[in-house]
Amino acid sequence: MLGGIKKRLAVMLAAGALLAGGAVAVVPGGVAHASGCTTAGCNLAAGDDSTLYIDPSDANGFGDLSTYVGDITDTSTLSYYADSSGGINNEYGSGVFGSGTTGCTDVKAFQTAGGGVWALITNLDGTGWDQSAAESIINNATTRATFAANVATTITTSPCANGFKFDGAELDFENLKSTDRTGLNATIDALAADLHNDSKLLAVSVFAKSSDQPSGFPTQDAEDWGHITSKADLMNVQGYGYCWEGGCLTPPGAQPGPIGPLFWDKAAMDYAVTALGSTVVGSQVNLMMPLYGIDWPGTGTGTDVTYTSDSATTTNGAGVKNDVQDLESHYGGSASFETTDGSGNTVDSPYYNYTQSSTSHGVWFTNGTMVGDIITGVAAVDGLNGIGYWRGGGEDTSIWTATSSNW
Secondary structure (H helix, E strand, O other), X not given: OOOOHHHHHHHHHHHOOXXXXXXXXXXXXXXXXXXXXXXXXXXXXXXXXXXXXXXXXXXXXXXXXXXXXHHOOEEEEEEEEEOOOOOEEEOOOOOOOOOOOOHHHHHHHHHHOOOEEEEEEEOEEOOEEOHHHHHHHHOOHHHHHHHHHHHHHHHHOOOOOXXXXXXXXXXXXXXXOHHHHHHHHHHHHHHHHHHXXXXXXXXXXXXXXXXXXXXXXXXXHHOOHHHHHHHOOEEEEEOOOOEEOOEEOOOOOOOOOOOOOHHHHHHHHHHHHHHHOHHXXXXXXXXXXXXXXXXXXXXXXXXXXXXXXXXXXXXXXXXXXXXXXXXXXXXXXOOEEEEEOOOOOEXXXXXXXXXXXXXXXXXXXXXXXXXXXXXXXXXXXXXXXXXXXXXXXXXXXXXXXXXXXXX
16 A cells, blocks of 8 residues: 555556646555565555655655655655745755765655655745745746746656656745735646646645734745645645744744644644644645754854764854754753743643853753654644654654654
């Protein structure tokens, strides 16, 4: 049996037709729960999707595809960004998976094991989330058509010497304006048409929200979940970013705090069920969780950290690696776990506090307990199609045990 993108492609090819709304028809699929398995997603219950995002700047993420193949049905790689002309560019310049990685070999092996591979296409250039480039594409019919055609060409052409080709594309345009909703919808229409015509699939990454157009959040305003799920095959909701390097949502600017607390994820998924219905949520909506952490120095800007050290881990001003385990080893003490916050909201997130040069630091991250609680308390309760993680490399490996045990 098939899991993730593979079950959707199989249905598309077998039926030879798409749903009237543009999304591919989905039937129950997935793979049987098994131990010691070597096929993608075989540790998961039938029909449950699990996506691992990979940033090629950390080559260790590719290794997760083989080490935890039984806990992953799909992977989405940060491979391309769009420019203002609708062109598609390699995110890391030298090769679709960056230089010095075994990406082509790893994704080909994962695909051969039954996994689906998506190309993540963003407006993230070398300087940040390029609003101007995104708006040049989505708000101009000619550039929009050029962009959609270029995406389809990119996805249907092998970027590797071994002949590997992506199974689908995932759109992630951020830093938008509220007024970009119509253009974004039209872009998704064009992408869905071109990709489906080539028997490829479309996913769209969106921010978490608990109402259609929440005040003060322009990108969320621009993301029309109803329209997205009528055209795209999957909608991947970013269940992280409640707190980020520069602050937290509630109270505004406060930090440090949880990156993806359970109560925030639950509010977003409850809204999805209300707005879209349980059938759409159960076949198209995935909740993505963070595998990274953030270290905030007092009231200063935070620094991203991993849980364990890997080749991409940087060091802080004292020469200590920016990962939770090395911080604990150097500064002493151990992590704690916040079950509820001061307002009684269920947080379920680990954190670690330490002092460096008289400055108090707060580090919030993700572990297996947090993942297990979100799977059982959100994904299972709201009947989601799938879960996922941003991103592989340096994570607490207990999250994979939590995935196979609870999903």
